[in-house]
Amino acid sequence: MEMGISIDLPQEDVIIEAIDVHKHYDTGKVVVKALQGVTLRIQRKEVVAIMGPSGCGKTTLLNCLSGLDRVTTGSIKIANQDIRHLSDRQLTLFRAREMGFVFQTYNLLPALTGLENVELPLLVSGVSSRVARARALASIEQVGLRATSDVAQSAQRKRQPCSEKRMSDFYA
Numbered sequence: 704m705e706m707g708i709s710i711d712l713p714q715e716d717v718i719i720e721a722i723d724v725h726k727h728y729d730t731g732k733v734v735v736k737a738l739q740g741v742t743l744r745i746q747r748k749e750v751v752a753i754m755g756p757s758g759c760g761k762t763t764l765l766n767c768l769s770g771l772d773r774v775t776t777g778s779i780k781i782a783n784q785d786i787r788h789l790s791d792r793q794l795t796l797f798r799a800r801e802m803g804f805v806f807q808t809y810n811l812l813p814a815l816t817g818l819e820n821v822e823l824p825l826l827v828s829g830v831s832s833r834v835a836r837a838r839a840l841a842s843i844e845q846v847g848l849r850a851t852s853d854v855a856q857s858a859q860r861k862r863q864p865c866s867e868k869r870m871s872d873f874y875a
């Protein structure tokens with residue numbers, strides 16, 4: 704994938720910035736150049752869709768932008784912080800506190816109830832169990848899932864990501 708923009712935006716309005724990002728996968732036999740010089744800026748409150756044919760590098764780009772994977776060269780800044788300089792532990796905390804993800808597969812833990820799945824990211828981020836429970840309940844209530852939140856079953860997983868996503872709102 705190659706993309707670039709050259710519009711100058713006021714720096715305080717930029718929430719995600721990628722500058723000349725390259726990502727290579729070294730498979731041992733071949734080196735796959737998934738991203739080749741991607742530069743983009745996303746403003747606060749902007750909604751952006753990344754589209755392209757299968758294999759063009761969309762998932763690679765999203766993984767790099769969100770700190771799930773590291774770039775080969777180039778830089779990624781989130782709210783002006785260059786995430787290249789964060790350790791794995793710092794990156795994990797950064798994702799837990801600052802980001803919301805809705806994955807293609809729902810990534811819910813089947814052994815936990817809906818409510819427990821929603822409060823888990825808060826507990827990982829160091830929020831006390833009492834506060835996490837209260838926030839999770841409030842969030843689940845808000846999206847109308849209170850009635851089924853004590854159930855751990857696959858049918859419910861289809862709807863739960865909405866409330867998971869909402870947990871990131873508490874850190875906004």
Ligand SMILES: Nc1ncnc2c1ncn2[C@@H]1O[C@H](COP(=O)(O)OP(=O)(O)O)[C@@H](O)[C@H]1O
Binds near residue numbers: 737756761
């Ligand atoms: N872990 C990996 N190891 C080697 N090659 C990979 C890996 N992940 C993705 N690729 C390759 O990188 C390119 C971009 O893949 P990907 O980002 O998944 O594209 P998209 O999400 O647009 O379908 C593809 O050629 C893919 O085969």
Ligand SMILES: [Mg+2]
Binds near residue numbers: 761763
């Ligand atoms: Mg993909």
